[in-house]
Amino acid sequence: MTVVVAGAGVVGRSIARELLAGGHHVILVDKDASVFEADPVDGADLHTGDACELSFLSRLGVEDADVVVAATGDDKANLVVSLLATTEFAVSRVVARVNNPRNEWLFDERWGVDVAVSTPRLIVSMVEEAVSVGDAVRLMTLRRGGANLISVTLPEQTPLAGRPVNRVSFPRDAALVAILRGxxxxxxxxxxxxxxxxxxLVVAPEEVETELSEVVLRG
Structure with missing residues (x-):
């Protein structure tokens, strides 16, 4: 898989290294050449330029990428990169970093974003998950599908204990994708x-999150 990562800051470099470790082809770009000199990412194709410029993306061959990750520290830049990747190069999957939670509402299909990843939201979700039992904790929003990745932890006195998956009626449009246990x-x-x-771990639209919690707490 070929992945273009726009933004070679700490986040972008970390993403690139994880993708390289998974055997993927990574094209890492940044406006500042010094970031590559200070901390090079071995194995990635490194390019200096402005990912918000159509001509630069064209020279990179972004149309051949399977995924574009907009991972700069500037929300405006991430939105522009996402929009160009989708509308000008028909990239099938665009993942964008949200730096300011107040801008999260912008990161949707209108700007070409398939998955918006908000670091502050993820941290809050992890905190909520640590203290919330039985409540639906939203981990990630999947924009194109209009659904969220939700975590729900079963309480000690859950009525679901011992019941098999096929004997539990989850809300309509909610899909159980994994169970994390020990x-x-x-x-x-x-x-x-x-x-x-x-x-x-459940994928479900926002409107059924309350109903999902009720299933866990009341069966």
């Missing part, structure tokens, strides 16, 4: 029983 990732096969303390 450091394990469990595929939710129909006959897998729930246990207290299970963390459920």
């Amino acid at each position: 450091g394990r990732v469990i595929v939710p096969a129909p006959d897998v029983p729930f246990e207290p303390g299970d963390e459920l």
Whole structure:
């Protein structure tokens, strides 16, 4: 898979290294050449230029990328990169970093964003997840599908304990994608029983989050 990462700051370089470790082809770009000199990312194709400029993206061959990641520290730049990637180069998947939570509402399909990742929101979600049992905690918004990745932790007295997946009625349009249990990732096969303390990862639209919590708490 070929991935273009716009922004070679700490976040962009970290993303690039993780992708390289996974065997992907990474094109890492930044306006400031000094970031590559101070901390080079071995294995990535490094380019200096403005990812908000159409001509520069064209020279990179962005139309051949499978994914574009807009990871700069400037929300305006990330929106422009996302829009150009989608409208001018027909990139099938665009992931954008949200630096300021107040701008999160902008990061949707209107600006060509498929997945918006807000670092502040993720941190808040992790805090909420640590203290919330039975509540639906939103981890990530999947813009193109109009749904969210949600975490729900089963309480100790959950009515779902011992019941298999196929005996639990989740809200309409909600899909259980994984069960996290004791450091394990469990595929939710129909006959897998729930246990207290299970963390459920569910993809669901916002309007059913309350109903999802009620299923966990009341069965």
